[in-house]
Amino acid sequence: MQHRRVTKHSALALAAATLALSLSPLAASAQSAAKDLGLVKQGAETRARAHVEAFRGLSWNGPEQSYTVRDTHIDPDGTEHVRMDRKFKGLRVIGGDLIVSSDARGTLRAMQHTLSRAPEVETKPTVPSLRAVKHAVRANEGSSLLGTPELVVYARQDLPRLAWDVLVVGDEADGTPFERHVIVDAHTGQQLDSWNDIHTAAANGTGKTLYSGNVPLTTNSRTTGGFELKDPTRGNTYTLNMSNRTSGGGIVTDADNTWGNNATSDSASAAADAQYGTAVTWDYFKNVHGRSGIRNDGVGAYNRVHYGRSYANAFWSDSCFCMTYGDGDGRSLRPLVSLDVAGHEMTHGVTSRTAGLIYSGESGGLNEATSDIFGTMVEFHAASGTDVGDYLIGEKVMISRAYLRNMVKPSADGSSADCWYSGVGNLDVHLSSGVANHFYFLLAEGTQSSYGASPTCRSTDTRVATGSDALNGIGRAKAAAIWYRALTTKMTSNTNFAAARRATVAAAEELYGIGSTESTAVARAWTAVNVN
Known part of the structure; x- marks a missing residue:
């Protein structure tokens, strides 16, 4: 028998060959499909840009405008929908986003946007950013500036205007954090608009889960022993215990993979509700609408439970890409971790990654309704015997009233x-x-x-x-x-x-x-x- 010494280089070659052999036909097919889809999307985006340029009367495109693709959706019949964000002279145009839809042959079918005229403005401000910041901070008591004011074109109204987008952060009276965009006219100093990037469940006043009974949970084994409330099958979504704080927190762990006791006496009960709600919401969007996670990229968001002291609300935050749940005040609200609330909050994330409905005016009402609609659909999808589907929002978490919304x-x-x-x-x-x-x-x-x-x-x-x-x-x-x-x-x-x-x-x-x-x-x- 001939023996051959394995050198470092031959070992690397052997490892590469082994890896290549270990790729099953199914895995290779998946890689090929992903590559093909990427090429299809790239082609769709190229065609969409050409349509924007060719049909300026439909798109309100101009020579000093540019576009960034936010999302591309391909229908089973090959119809293409490319969502694009617009800039004018390098400035972001708020309200200027558009969707270009083409058929399978690349022929333009529709162009969706809300502009009534081209977003052309004088781009030199007469109001300095410091003045805009002072206004935003004064208008939001206890707030402070986050980041640097951004010069933008504000085009939510009929006449586009040059404006400062000032992002201020702070806490509402009930302890809910806010991340508020304050839009200040860069020529007059007038406030044009404001909205919050924290999307709440809007409570007024106020696993062995609390609300869904005993449910199956997919968890993660720890190398040091025991389990953690993290789901490798759903984008590694996980749940943190904030321990009544508003920062920090650690992932919920357990020794025997049984979480909670169906009561608030065990802090893991609410955590099980949150994790279950995340799993059901993930499954609903994937199995019903073909969407893999909030961003449609297979990556899970995460939960924060036991947030603050007697905090009587829940919210979605884009900045942390997470859901946050308070324990309620014990008088008007219980812990806000019910199925429909979980579905509601995660849907805010879906909306932010698709239509991006601005959280004020009628678009803000549509944003909230979208979360109520799909929060309700998640509840029906769960088919729970203890939290039966209905058209009431938050009915399980209320004490002093029958529901949050009807x-x-x-x-x-x-x-x-x-x-x-x-x-x-x-x-x-x-x-x-x-x-x-x-x-x-x-x-x-x-x-x-x-x-x-x-x-x-x-x-x-x-x-x-x-x-x-x-x-x-x-x-x-x-x-x-x-x-x-x-x-x-x-x-x-x-x-x-x-x-x-x-x-x-x-x-x-x-x-x-x-x-x-x-x-x-x-x-x-x-x-x-x-x-x-």
């Missing part, structure tokens, strides 16, 4: 709007969301269902619907498919209720056909909430 009749909470009316965009986004929530319920279930009666809006109605028209629903699955397609391929950052009507009608036509029962039902449901 999609059947939003005005039943005494504050939310059933109907669109001039000025509805001036309401808090959690209240104006009622218009789209009401629309969605009517589309899915109709005016009469086992969930209760949902009155339509008369033309003179404002907050409270008083109509008696009869509508039939098309079912939750179709309604959700239409909303998701509109969100991911039609809506942009400044979409209002009227534009949402156009987007959902177009989505229904693409999914079910022009003149279909479904597209007709979408139009009728919007009319039933006074959006025409």
Whole structure:
């Protein structure tokens, strides 16, 4: 037998050969598919840029504008949807994003945006950034500047303006942190807009899980022994115990892989709820809509539980890419880790990675409604015997009230709007969301269902619907498919209720056909909430 000495170089070659042999045909096929998809997306983006240039009247493109691709979605039939962020002379255009849709042959089908004119402004400010910062800090008590003010083109209104985007951070009175964009006119010093990047569950006042019974959890074995609340099968999403602090925290661990005791006496109970909610939300978006994680990149977000002391809220933060849950105040709210709240918060992340609906005015109401819609769909998807699906938001976490919001009749909470009316965009986004929530319920279930009666809006109605028209629903699955397609391929950052009507009608036509029962039902449901 001949013996051959294995040198360092031959060992490396052997390792490479072994690795190559270890790649199964399935793995090789997956690599090839990923490469092919990358080339398809690259081609779609090239075609989209060419369409923006060729159809300037549709895109409001100009010679001093540039574009960055935020997301590319390819339909099974080859239709391409490329979402792009716009710049003018190197300045970000707030409200200038657009979606370019082309068929499988690359022919332009549609261009979605909310601009009414080209975003051309004088780019030399007369108001210095320091003045804009002083205004933003004064307008938000206890705040401080985060980062450097950014000179932008503000195009959410009819006339684009040069403005400063000042990001200030601080804490609300209830302990919720805020990351607020304050938009200040760079020529007059006037505040044009503001919105918060922290998207809350809007509570008022106030595993062996707390709300879903005993549920299966996929966890991670630790090399040092025991287990950690981390799911390798869902993008390594994990849960931290904040131990009633607002910073720091450590991953939740356990010795026997049994988490909690169905009561608040074990801190792991709420952690199990949060982790389970994350898993069900991941599964819903992946199995129903083909979306792999919030960013559609297979990477999981994470949870923070037991945040603050008696903190009575929950929120999504883009900056940490995480969900945060308080334990409630014990008087009006229990720990805010129910299924629909988890689905609601994670959906804020999906919205930020797709339409990017700005969190103020009518787009803010649509942002909140999107989270209520998919938070509800996550609850139905879980098919839990202890947290049965319904159209109430946060019903499990409430003590002093029956729910946070009611999609059947939003005005039943005494504050939310059933109907669109001039000025509805001036309401808090959690209240104006009622218009789209009401629309969605009517589309899915109709005016009469086992969930209760949902009155339509008369033309003179404002907050409270008083109509008696009869509508039939098309079912939750179709309604959700239409909303998701509109969100991911039609809506942009400044979409209002009227534009949402156009987007959902177009989505229904693409999914079910022009003149279909479904597209007709979408139009009728919007009319039933006074959006025409």
